[in-house]
Amino acid sequence: MKVHYWVVSAISAVVLSACGGGGSDSSDTPPASSPPASSTPVAGAPTGRIAGLVVASDTGLPLAGVQVQVAGTTGTTAADGSFSQDAVGSAERQVVRFVRDGYADAFATTAVTGGTTASVTGRMAPIAASATFDNSAGKTLTDSNSAASVIIPPAGVVDAATGAAPQGAVTIQIATINPATNPANMPGDYTTSTGSTIESFGALSVQLRDAAGKPLNLAAGKSATIRIPLASRSGVPSQTIPLFYFNEATGLWVEEGTATLAGVAPNQYYEGTVTRFSTWNADKVVDTIFVNGCVTGIGDVSSSRVAVRSSGIDYSGLATATTNSEGKFRVAIRRNGLASISTAYPRRSAAVRAGPSATDITLDACLTLSPASEKSAPVFFAPLLSMVAPAGSPVAFYALVVFDEEALRYQWFRNGRAIDGATQSIYRLPVVTSADDQAQFTVTVTNSFGSTTSPAATLSVTAAATLLELDYLFKMLFSPFDLSAVTSAPLNLFESNGKWLDPAAVCRTGTATGLLNGQPIAAGTETSGFNQVVSGTFDKCVTRDDPTIELSGFSTVNETSNSEFTVLDATRRADNFRRISRQGNGQVTDVTGNGSEKSTSTISTVNGLEIAINVSAPLPGATLRNNLTGEVTQFISGDTVLGSTEIISGKLATLTIEQRSRTFTIGGVRYVANGLVSFPSVTDYQLPGPEQLRLLNSAPVPTGQLSLTRNGFQIGRIFFTAEGPFVEINGVVKPMFSRTP
Structure with a gap:
């Protein structure tokens, strides 16, 4: 060849x-696939019903007074955040829009079948920063609590419908969307206009209106610079990444432009240039496999037409499927990714893990539905991971809970004492010190049916040296x-x-x-x-x-x-x-x-x-x-x-990497490197550095070792076992990172 x-x-x-x-x-890049189905209602088909819940993405609390718009119908959420709308046209893909003051517009997609009820959840991100400005002068708006920002050029915006200059002062609002805390925070369903599946590394919503409340957008020939805070469950972000904007009419993501990673952890961000305003997402297209399984009911609980959801554990992505008349389903996950599989609200089941795998997976047992009246406190699908970190580095603990449209509230604890302000699904320590060594962390997650507290995770801090x-x-x-x-x-x-x-x-x-x-x-x-x-x-x-x-x-x-x-x-x-x-x-x-x-x-x-x-x-x-x-x-x-x-x-x-008696000197001291290591299925990975090795936690186990001698005596080596990667320095063996809870 x-x-x-x-x-x-x-x-x-x-x-x-x-x-x-x-x-x-x-x-x-996945194989070519057909674009998703249109949202055009089926002519003459019977109408269906959409019902669900709207919550705040940062707190999980229900939101009342949210305007719900779908297929020409409009409704409003009740005090408990619930809504129900009848006479919705049948379509394979309907886009539901959620609007409320103080929050960025949110979107969900669902199939609507005549004579049935489709369940959807809206997760609305609070406005992080807002300002008014004179369009002739332009504006730079920055979120003081994150790296999010937007730079609008002078005379940069126009009426979105007519292209005319805006009337009066312009109002801009931005909101950060964090798929790491919950992949469902993202608008739509991670599907692009070409039918591909994407994995998110953070998103930013930008909304502009004139003094009369009319929506605005960038003028032809104008561009703006945006910064999207990095937010991902993946181990190592790409240095450059495609940008996608959300098409509010189709509910699909459309690729346009690229962004570059900048900043210093934990305040990294993707910066890029855009020519329109919407929700912008830093994504990469991923290959997928399918998880095949089945759902069984209890008593008179039917297993037909049940929504099943996959949610990424080591990636920020989500997919849904619906069971057939026999209760069988086929739902996508990222190839070589780790995901949780469960039925969706309101007909819930326990979650199971699937992956990592390069080929399709068949679950060993069916998911079992609870009776519709049976509700429960939150369920963890993965324990908190204990961490080994060097002094001076950042650490984050994740509360991984089975996806639940119930309002979820979080409280983190350190050594049994509540941590002030630690009420999100992620708890971050920007810089760990020796004082954090052996500290134990737990999180209590609460919904309207009860509370669940995680087992403790231990933080081990190694010396900076x-x-x-x-x-x-x-x-x-x-x-x-x-x-x-x-x-x-x-x-x-x-x-x-x-x-x-x-x-x-x-x-x-x-x-x-x-x-x-x-x-x-x-x-x-x-x-x-x-x-x-x-x-x-x-x-x-x-x-x-x-x-x-x-x-x-x-x-x-x-x-x-x-x-x-x-x-x-x-x-x-x-x-x-x-x-x-x-x-x-x-x-x-x-x-x-x-x-x-x-x-x-x-x-x-x-x-x-x-x-x-x-x-x-x-x-x-x-x-x-x-x-x-x-x-x-x-x-x-x-x-x-x-x-x-x-x-x-x-x-x-x-x-494979092999060092064959590679000999060199530094300051007159003689060193020799030897050994061989093999990394299977490294399609997504860069060559291993200390941080890149974390990716191997969900990959096939590497084998072999590389060693280094100084003046004839071994001073260090890197080696791999079934328990993970380890390093030995001057006779002391330590795991590269903790795998066990």
Whole structure:
């Protein structure tokens, strides 16, 4: 199989993400699917009924006086937040809108069948910040309690219906929507206009009106900058992510633009530019599998046409399905994700876990419905997780409760004493200290039928030096990847298909120039890859593909390929080349490389799987300087093997890393790295760093170990067991993070 040499080189370049570099994350793309059904009522069909509950998303308390709009009908919630509307047209997808002063408009979607009742819940986010302003001057509005903000340009808004200038002062309101506390906080059902499923990393509602109360939107040719606070149950957010806006007519999410992660944890946010106002969502499209199961009733409780919901545990997403006449259902969850499965309000069942799995799942037992009159106190579908964290780092505890439209109230406790103001589903400690070591945390969740208190979770705080040693160990074990990052910089001059880029388009800021075999080359030219030398000169180039990376210096790549492009030999050299990586979590890597590195990459096909192997070795005398500490690593001998299996559209199904007697010195001290680790099903993951390893909690268990010796004595190693990843430093073994409650 002919594989372009650039793809083979990219196998080597993927290691950049191990040290905070590389390109932006790619999202999993599901197979093509049909767009969702229209909300147009079925002509002549009998009407149905919609009933449900409206609550505040931050407190779970019911909201009275909410206007409920659906299919030309209007109603109002009662004192207990409930509502019921008859004569709703039958349709496979009806959009229900909820409107109340002090809250952002909320939306739910549901199918309506003649002669039946559809149950829906509205979860309304409170307005976080508001202001009035003169349209000619523009406005910057910031939420003082989060990273949310909107920047509107001068003369930026118009009447949404007519396009005319607004009358009088403009009022703007913003509300943050947090899918991490409850995935159901999001409008709609996580479905896009193309039929794809999305996973959310936070959302922001923006509403504008003129003095007469007419809705406004951005004027043609105008754009605004928004910041969406990061909010996700996923372990590691993407550096760049697609933006989607909510189409209020169809109840679907429409992709438009991208956003970049910025800020420092726990106050990170996605910043992007938009050309319209609605609810904006930072999402990525995910692949899904299906959970097959059944529902059984008790007594006269029917199992037909029962709503079943999946809710992500390690991702922020939600899906629903309805049982057939036999009580069977098929509901989607994220591939390799962990989710809870339960029936939806008001016909509830106990929740069960499903996943992680790469293929469809069939539940071992049916979900059992409680009688309609049987209500209960909240039920936890997962215990609080005990945490191991280094001093100075943030920690968050999550109350994971079976989805329930009943109003839920939270109270967190530390060592048995209520914590003032800790009344949300997440409790965060922005910075842990030694005083927090062995503190025990519980949460009590209450609804109108009672209260449930979680078992205690323990917080173990390690000394700050342990984190420094751990980071140091990772840097030592993976230092060749930093050298590869600087020597392979000229690959930024190519597109993914191997065509030459216009150097002026490579950098957001700064400059880049390049030569092929010593000569300039026109943009769009496809290079042969048989025998060529690519050189690049960069000056404070912030790369367009990844704005967290800045490159400065000169480096060359000399490549020779066989005629089938299945074997690539390369010598890469850096001359005083500096690479700075500034991550959204505040981590900075700043290195300068000098010297050469040789690599051989091969691609073969075995039993239908593509297997790629890259063997790289810094040549003796190559050096890497850490500009933050002043330490200089001098490479002596040995090599690093990076292997992958089944490369499909640039995604890795498995990954192995092997260090073979890689020898180097720092300050005259001799170090040797050895070992092999294998990471199965790493399609969604970057190479493992201390934080990325948390993702492995819900993935197939890695195997193997990497060790480091100093002057002949082992000082550290990273290894994996069925209980998770562990680190050993100077003879002391500790889990990388806690898995057990």
